[in-house]
Amino acid sequence: MKLPIFLDNHSTSPMDPRVLDAMLPYFVEKFGNAASRNHAFGWAAEEAVENARKQIAKLIKADSKEIVFTSGATESDNLAIKGVLEMYKDKGNHIITSSTEHRAVIDTAKALEAKGKATVTYLSVDKYGMVNPEDVRNAITDKTVLISVMLANNEIGTINPVKEIGKIAKEKGVLFHCDATQGVGKIPVDVQEMGIDLLSFSAHKIYGPKGIGALYVRKKNPRVRIAAQMDGGGHERGMRSGTLPVPLIVGFGKACELCEQEMATESARLTAMRDRLQAGIMKEIDEAYLNGHPTQRLPHNLNISFAYVEGESLLMGMKDIALSSGSACTSATLEPSYVLRALGVGVELAHSSIRFGLGRFNTDEEIDYTIKKVIEIVTKLREMSPLYEMAKEGVDLKSVQWAAH
Amino acid sequence: MAYSDKVVDHFNNPRNMGSFKKDEDGVGTGMVGAPECGDVMKLQIKVQNDTIVDAKFKTFGCGSAIASSSLATEWLKGKTIEEAQKIKNTDIVQELNLPPVKIHCSVLAEDAIKAALADYQKKADSK
Ligand SMILES: Cc1ncc(COP(=O)(O)O)c(C=O)c1O
Ligand code: FES
Numbered sequence: 160m161k162l163p164i165f166l167d168n169h170s171t172s173p174m175d176p177r178v179l180d181a182m183l184p185y186f187v188e189k190f191g192n193a194a195s196r197n198h199a200f201g202w203a204a205e206e207a208v209e210n211a212r213k214q215i216a217k218l219i220k221a222d223s224k225e226i227v228f229t230s231g232a233t234e235s236d237n238l239a240i241k242g243v244l245e246m247y248k249d250k251g252n253h254i255i256t257s258s259t260e261h262r263a264v265i266d267t268a269k270a271l272e273a274k275g276k277a278t279v280t281y282l283s284v285d286k287y288g289m290v291n292p293e294d295v296r297n298a299i300t301d302k303t304v305l306i307s308v309m310l311a312n313n314e315i316g317t318i319n320p321v322k323e324i325g326k327i328a329k330e331k332g333v334l335f336h337c338d339a340t341q342g343v344g345k346i347p348v349d350v351q352e353m354g355i356d357l358l359s360f361s362a363h364k365i366y367g368p369k370g371i372g373a374l375y376v377r378k379k380n381p382r383v384r385i386a387a388q389m390d391g392g393g394h395e396r397g398m399r400s401g402t403l404p405v406p407l408i409v410g411f412g413k414a415c416e417l418c419e420q421e422m423a424t425e426s427a428r429l430t431a432m433r434d435r436l437q438a439g440i441m442k443e444i445d446e447a448y449l450n451g452h453p454t455q456r457l458p459h460n461l462n463i464s465f466a467y468v469e470g471e472s473l474l475m476g477m478k479d480i481a482l483s484s485g486s487a488c489t490s491a492t493l494e495p496s497y498v499l500r501a502l503g504v505g506v507e508l509a510h511s512s513i514r515f516g517l518g519r520f521n522t523d524e525e526i527d528y529t530i531k532k533v534i535e536i537v538t539k540l541r542e543m544s545p546l547y548e549m550a551k552e553g554v555d556l557k558s559v560q561w562a563a564h
Numbered sequence: 565m566a567y568s569d570k571v572v573d574h575f576n577n578p579r580n581m582g583s584f585k586k587d588e589d590g591v592g593t594g595m596v597g598a599p600e601c602g603d604v605m606k607l608q609i610k611v612q613n614d615t616i617v618d619a620k621f622k623t624f625g626c627g628s629a630i631a632s633s634s635l636a637t638e639w640l641k642g643k644t645i646e647e648a649q650k651i652k653n654t655d656i657v658q659e660l661n662l663p664p665v666k667i668h669c670s671v672l673a674e675d676a677i678k679a680a681l682a683d684y685q686k687k688a689d690s691k
Contacts, residue, residue: 467624468624469602469603469624469625469626469629471626471627472575472625472626472627472629472630475567475572475575475626475627476575486602486626487601487602488602488603488625488626488629495602506599506600506602507599507600507602510599510602542581543578543581543622543623543624543630544604544622544623544624545595545604545605545606545622545623545624546599546604546624547624548583548606548622556599561597561598561599561600561604562595562596562597562598562675562679
């Protein structure tokens with residue numbers, strides 16, 4: 160077993176060597192511009208791009224003509240939301256989204272709000288982080304042009320009832336954008352069955368290269384139109400200009416193909432490993448609380464709050480395992496995770512949270528090591544924690560008058 | 565963010581971690597911070613003849629907060645009450661090489677020292 164161990168697969172993932180192999184010829188040998196219509200260099204590039212487009216579309220049950228390449232999910236989210244708002248401004252300017260979205264969605268909505276270009280409803284979620292489809296229905300007005308709700312959350316892994324939301328969107332004639340960055344390639348996605356009109360995702364979360372993503376834009380029932388956010392040569396059917404990064408696209412395509420072929424076995428393997436990790440920790444550590452939904456959850460996600468110990472110190476004590484925490488001490492803003500807060504997790508427990516993100520290349524041995532390390536460090540830090548000491552003495556921490564600074 | 569070697573050392577080998585009984589003679593206890601802020605520091609001193617003969621801490625907080633309180637106990641031992649009053653958070657920042665975002669962890673340690681000294685004083689005065 161090699162250290163450090165990478166258990167932060169929600170942030171990004173290592174590239175699959177098979178993806179790299181597919182990409183390599185497109186740097187030096189087949190370097191053409193896919194938009195060059197008049198020579199063999201261009202044709203080879205175009206063929207590679209169109210093949211990748213098919214592989215990508217297949218993974219989400221779309222048509223390859225509905226795939227628009229972007230630099231990643233952040234750009235896809237921006238393009239979808241700003242593009243729809245601009246295109247449909249005669250209909251209205253109201254957007255419905257949720258409070259646990261990624262910042263690529265929330266901050267886009269906030270920016271539009273601040274500029275007076277949109278009014279936004281941020282739906283609250285239940286204690287598992289799930290959006291209630293009926294809340295979506297009730298928030299729709301005759302000015303609503305877009306619903307933007309994520310497929311699966313990047314911190315807690317909770318999977319939203321996207322199909323139900325899609326049905327309501329269709330019923331009401333409102334477009335539905337879904338940030339599926341964490342879900343695509345990990346759980347089945349079907350834009351038809353789920354009633355999704357626009358879908359964002361990114362290659363680097365699914366063992367592909369960084370710097371390439373896609374926005375699915377529905378072509379039929381209804382035909383969705385978006386205003387381009389960048390002027391230029393009119394690539395990607397006028398929706399996103401710029402010379403296509405052929406090697407990245409080829410890698411993205413290969414990554415999608417591998418996910419499609421291996422999803423069933425891989426998700427079963429990761430679920431078993433994740434459950435073992437969870438059980439191994441919970442068995443030994445009292446007052447460890449699962450954040451997110453117990454079952455409607457991504458197969459590779461585990462998010463736990465360890466009462467009485469602070470997240471950053473936990474990470475520091477497990478230096479040879481790459482993890483992430485919702486603690487304020489790990490964030491630039493010194494605010495604990497807004498996602499956990501949105502579920503109603505107390506601020507103290509938000510500070511104490513650790514996110515485990517498993518991936519294709521993790522092994523059982525690494526999980527065993529992680530269980531051992533987590534138990535060790537939580538025990539050690541609780542020994543060091545004045546809060547744990549007080550709790551053991553029977554002091555109700557809520558009743559204490561803290562000298563806040 | 566990378567931690568300085570000294571922070572890592574204090575974190576891995578905390579000095580004087582533990583507790584005295586609060587009502588023990590000559591013991592002053594300072595508890596500062598709040599769980600909602602993600603940091604709570606408990607610092608205790610044991611005083612004999614105006615000199616701090618022993619010190620202990622327990623901290624809920626980030627690695628820098630733990631290191632700051634561990635260092636504080638090291639510095640407190642052997643100092644007189646008057647000398648202890650002079651420990652500044654900036655001394656801790658310098659010694660541990662804390663980056664700007666972690667300065668508040670050192671402020672907390674200074675507050676904890678002050679609170680422990682005040683508690684000791686209060687107990688001494690009420691005798
Ligand atoms: C749900 C979600 N949306 C969007 C993004 C942004 O993706 P990218 O880094 O590809 O722009 C992420 C990545 O952290 C994500 O998890
Ligand atoms: S205790 Fe939060 S940054 Fe130090």
